[in-house]
Amino acid sequence: xxxxxxxxxxxxxISTISRVLNNxxxxxxxxxxxxxxxxxxxxxxxxxxxxxxxxxxxxxxxVVVRGVENPFLxxxxxxxxxxxxxxxYTMVIHQIGTEEDEVAEGASLVRSKRxxxxxxxxxxxxxTPEETVSIEVPFVCCTYTNSFGSLEKTAYSSVxxxxxxxxxxxxxxxxxxxxxxxxxxxxxxxxxxxxELRYKGYCDALxxxxxxxxxxxxxxxxxYSMKKAYNATERLLARRNDFTALFTVSDSMGIAAIKxxxxxxxxxxxxxxxxxxxxxxxxxxxxxxxxxxKQPRKPMGYETVRILVDVIKGKKNCQLRLKTxxxxxxxxxxxxx
Amino acid sequence: xxxxxxxxxxxxxISTISRVLNNxxxxxxxxxxxxxxxxxxxxxxxxxxxxxxxxxxxxxxxVVVRGVENPFLxxxxxxxxxxxxxxxYTMVIHQIGTEEDEVAEGASLVRSKRxxxxxxxxxxxxxTPEETVSIEVPFVCCTYTNSFGSLEKTAYSSVxxxxxxxxxxxxxxxxxxxxxxxxxxxxxxxxxxxxELRYKGYCDALxxxxxxxxxxxxxxxxxYSMKKAYNATERLLARRNDFTALFTVSDSMGIAAIKxxxxxxxxxxxxxxxxxxxxxxxxxxxxxxxxxxKQPRKPMGYETVRILVDVIKGKKNCQLRLKTxxxxxxxxxxxxx
Numbered sequence: 274x275x276x277x278x279x280x281x282x283x284x285x286x287i288s289t290i291s292r293v294l295n296n297x298x299x300x301x302x303x304x305x306x307x308x309x310x311x312x313x314x315x316x317x318x319x320x321x322x323x324x325x326x327x328x329x330x331x332x333x334x335x336v337v338v339r340g341v342e343n344p345f346l347x348x349x350x351x352x353x354x355x356x357x358x359x360x361x362y363t364m365v366i367h368q369i370g371t372e373e374d375e376v377a378e379g380a381s382l383v384r385s386k387r388x389x390x391x392x393x394x395x396x397x398x399x400x401t402p403e404e405t406v407s408i409e410v411p412f413v414c415c416t417y418t419n420s421f422g423s424l425e426k427t428a429y430s431s432v433x434x435x436x437x438x439x440x441x442x443x444x445x446x447x448x449x450x451x452x453x454x455x456x457x458x459x460x461x462x463x464x465x466x467x468x469e470l471r472y473k474g475y476c477d478a479l480x481x482x483x484x485x486x487x488x489x490x491x492x493x494x495x496x497y498s499m500k501k502a503y504n505a506t507e508r509l510l511a512r513r514n515d516f517t518a519l520f521t522v523s524d525s526m527g528i529a530a531i532k533x534x535x536x537x538x539x540x541x542x543x544x545x546x547x548x549x550x551x552x553x554x555x556x557x558x559x560x561x562x563x564x565x566x567k568q569p570r571k572p573m574g575y576e577t578v579r580i581l582v583d584v585i586k587g588k589k590n591c592q593l594r595l596k597t598x599x600x601x602x603x604x605x606x607x608x609x610x
Numbered sequence: 611x612x613x614x615x616x617x618x619x620x621x622x623x624i625s626t627i628s629r630v631l632n633n634x635x636x637x638x639x640x641x642x643x644x645x646x647x648x649x650x651x652x653x654x655x656x657x658x659x660x661x662x663x664x665x666x667x668x669x670x671x672x673v674v675v676r677g678v679e680n681p682f683l684x685x686x687x688x689x690x691x692x693x694x695x696x697x698x699y700t701m702v703i704h705q706i707g708t709e710e711d712e713v714a715e716g717a718s719l720v721r722s723k724r725x726x727x728x729x730x731x732x733x734x735x736x737x738t739p740e741e742t743v744s745i746e747v748p749f750v751c752c753t754y755t756n757s758f759g760s761l762e763k764t765a766y767s768s769v770x771x772x773x774x775x776x777x778x779x780x781x782x783x784x785x786x787x788x789x790x791x792x793x794x795x796x797x798x799x800x801x802x803x804x805x806e807l808r809y810k811g812y813c814d815a816l817x818x819x820x821x822x823x824x825x826x827x828x829x830x831x832x833x834y835s836m837k838k839a840y841n842a843t844e845r846l847l848a849r850r851n852d853f854t855a856l857f858t859v860s861d862s863m864g865i866a867a868i869k870x871x872x873x874x875x876x877x878x879x880x881x882x883x884x885x886x887x888x889x890x891x892x893x894x895x896x897x898x899x900x901x902x903x904k905q906p907r908k909p910m911g912y913e914t915v916r917i918l919v920d921v922i923k924g925k926k927n928c929q930l931r932l933k934t935x936x937x938x939x940x941x942x943x944x945x946x947x
Contacts, residue, residue, distance in 0.1 A: 294721065341688050342891070344681065351678050354705050363723060366703050368691050386700060476654055525892075534896040554679070555862075558836055558869040560897045 283311035290595045333363045334581065335388040339375045339395040341368040342498055344525060345551045345568070346395050349416060352574025353392060360582050362389075371497060376400065380407035390581045399465045400424050411584035415577040416568075418592055421465040430590040436467050438567055440474030443548045444520050446599070448482045451607045452518035452546060456481065456490040458505055458530055460497060464579035468493075471522045471550070471564050489517055492581045494526065502526035506533035517545060517608035524551035527563050531604070552600050561603030569595050620648035641882035662832060670700045671918065672725040675746035676712045676732040678705040681837055681862060682888045683732050686753060688812070689911025689916075690729060697919050699726075708834060714738065717744035727918045736802045737761050748921035752914040753905075755929055758802040767927045769914045773804050776903055776934050777811030780885045783856050783936070785819045788944045789855035792816065793827040795842055795867055796859045797834060805830075808859045808887070827853055831863065839863035854882060864900050868941070875932035879943035889937050898940030906932050 280287045280608055292300050293308040300308075313447045334357050340346055350366075357364040365386050369378050375396040383391055389464065391412040399421035405412070405428065418431035447455050456532065457475050460468035492509040494501040509516075519534075521527040527549030531541050539545050541561055549556070552567025576593055584590055617624045622645055629637050632643040637645075650653070664696040671694050677683055680771040687703075704719050706712060712733040728749040736758035742749070742765065755768035784792050794812045797805035801944055813823045831838040839862065846853075847870070856871075858864040864886030868878050876882050878898055886893070889904025913930055921927055 320815060344684075344892070347684050349679075351705055354703060363702055364698055367695070368688055474697070499891060503895065528892060529895050532897060532899075535897050554836060555681070555865060555892050558840065558866050560869060560872050562869075 276293065277305055278315060279308065279311045282315055283307050285311075295397045302495065331387045331389040333365055333386055333388050333576075334390045334392060335379065335382045335386060336364055336392045336394055337364045337375045337396075338366065338368045339373065339393070340371045340497060343523075345523065345555050345570075346553070348414065348553060348570050349574050350394060352571045353394065353415070353578055354574075356575045356578035360578055362582070366552070371395075376408065379412065380409070383408055383410050383605075390585045392422070392577055392581060397465060398422060398467075398470070398495045402428060404527060405429065408475040411581060411590070413577050413581045413584075415573065418468060423593070425600065426592065427590055430580045430584060432573055432580065432595065433592075434568055434595055434597055436470035436609065439550055440471035440522070441478045442474075442597075443550060443566055444475050444478035445482075446605070447520065447546060447548060448478065448484070450518070450605055451547060453484055453608075454487075454490065454516040455484075455518045455520060456492065456509055456513070456516040457520045457522075458492050458494060458502060458509070458526050461493045461495060462491065468528075474597040475520055489513055497523065497525070499525050499529040503533045506530040507537070509566050510534070510537050511537035512538070514539075519545055519547045521547065522562060524549045524553045524556045524565055527565065527604075528556055528559055531563070542604045543609060546606055546608075547604040550597065552597070556602070557600075564602035564604045565600050566597035567600040568597050594609045615652060616645065616648045616654050619652055621645050622648075655668055664733075668724045668726040669698070670702055670723055670725050671729060672716065672719045672723060673701055673728045673729045673731055674712045674716045674719060674733075675703065675705045675711065676730070677708045677834060680732065680860075681890050681892070682860065683753065683905070684891060685730060685907050686911050688936060690731065690752070690915055691906045691914035693910075693912045697915055699919070708732075713741050713745065716749065717746070720745055720747050727922050729914055729918060732783050734802060735759060735804075735807070737766070739765060742766065748918060748927070750914050750918045750921075751781055752910065754804065755931075757807060763929065766929075767917045767921060768929045769910055769917065770933065771932055771934055773807035774811040774814075776887055777808035777857070777859070778815045779811075779934075780887060780903055781812050781815035782819075783942070784855040784857065784883060784938045785815065785821070786887060787855070787883060787942055790821055790854045790945075791824075791827065791853040792806045792821075793829065793846055793850070793853040794859075795829050795831060795839060795846070795863050798830045798832060799828065804911055805859055812857055826850055834860065834862070836862050836866040839866035840870045843867040844874070847871070847876070851876075856882055856884045858884065858886045861886045861890045861893045861900060861902055864902065864941075865896055867894065868898070868900070879941045880946060883943055883945075884941040887934065889934070893939070894895075894937075901941045902937050902941035903934035904937040905934050 276287050279290050283579055290308050293305050321541055367382050375393050379391050390410050392415055396413045400419055401423050413430040418433040459472055462472045479486055492505045494505040521530050527547055534541055534545055541547055549565045552565045556563035613624050613627055616627055627645050652825055702723050706715050712730050716728050725747055727747050729752055731752045735754055738760050751768035755770040773907050774861050796809055799809045816823055829842045831842040871878055878884055886902045889902045893900035
């Protein structure tokens, strides 16, 4: 069943049928009714398959979101969805847990949905060519890049912030306030991910200010849930009660840490300053409001889609680094002790 | 199972299999049959185009999310995505703002993506048959139902909570604590949406306890962003400073309201108790933790997909009402004055 059959049946031209299907206003009601009746009578499915007759290529972009409980990624996802729609593509989404493999899931999505491109929103930093070859279509790493991996620059695209430099900046802000005993809350120091990179930034900011890195001020959450961040802060507090500042690698962790500090009787920022990276909406409204380096969520999503569409159309892969912006909250103060 | 296995099994080259899967015309019918048989025998999961050779029906479910900045809807979306995947369907998503029309957008999605079903996640409560006829496929309203509309029960499905009764329950909890001057923060009292229904529950809980509804304790946010909720609370406080409790129709609003109360020097819960409806993750970690009626997010998503798939397969439409559960936080106390 094609549009041509509908045209013959209804006695209306193909271009008019197309206008009806695309909801154009410039069709007389009577003609529209005639077309709709023909469509019903013939059980014609007016849709992408019809478009597929013209353009056989897929216009579907897949998005694998790794870390479904991460509100930062969710907010980037919104901008990705908008940008995909504006670019005239369809988006299919697949959300996975942080313990799942985004490359394998992405590759399977590419095959099962016949994608023309793939966006990995959140993922590992250590891909190998052997691994990503299974993806088969252009792909963009969104919010991270291949820092620990062995991919050629020509083999992938990415839109990310410089995790090392941004963490360095955050910790430097604490040092400039006068803090020396600065704790850090992160996923793991050796996970080949944002935590490892941001941990390096933390260490170098301290060392360059002449402060030695004290391992007992480093607490690993072993996961990115708020509950894990809360529990990790409790462990940190049980071990040490003399740090005057805390750097957390995400806003969610920062919010949970402030709660744990509060419940332990540690006042933020009087007894302990807190700084994070992300800049999600809700951390403006916590008490106190979280001071954070805001990632450019909207540009991040838009640039990801722009680059992917460019690569689909034949342009070269590229790695685009964006910058954060300080969003001042109420969690920074000079140390009392 | 890979294409290679199919190649070995069928004795046909990978490139030919690929041509079959991608519906290229230049494959002999005999070879095509051989490939399809191999795919069936091996239970190989071929991409959608291959599946389209076998079953011509669409297996794509569309989800229109209305209210992209609503973290409650985002969390239900996760469960919908999981359930769609588990049921073996593909999901396409379309996120729109609260001012956009989910029916028109959904109908256009159905046509352009050839959907077999549609989920409206967040939407208006007053659909008419004239309006929803454009959707053309089975649809489920998720998180709301047709309370103010004129649809036949047989024409749509929905999974929702009883907004009236749940609001009644929340306000009753405040009254039982001893509160009489209870303010309410909501979108609008006459918006034919959760706000109107929950406002009715608020009014009846007061009246049934012998408390008159005082219009100057009712504040309309005219939108669901945290910023609007924050500003509305400021307006409320400028007008009245004698209420001892506040009911907000969502957790996000509750968090923003607590911040505005705090910034105005009103202590929660000592000076003012707060209760909300939703039960999102982050409100466990606010200071104080928000007391809220938790919506069953996961069952909500799963039941939505289960019902939709049933209707797609020929079962009748149905409306399923779920219940909230009290999640005790730290924002309830008896009134001081």
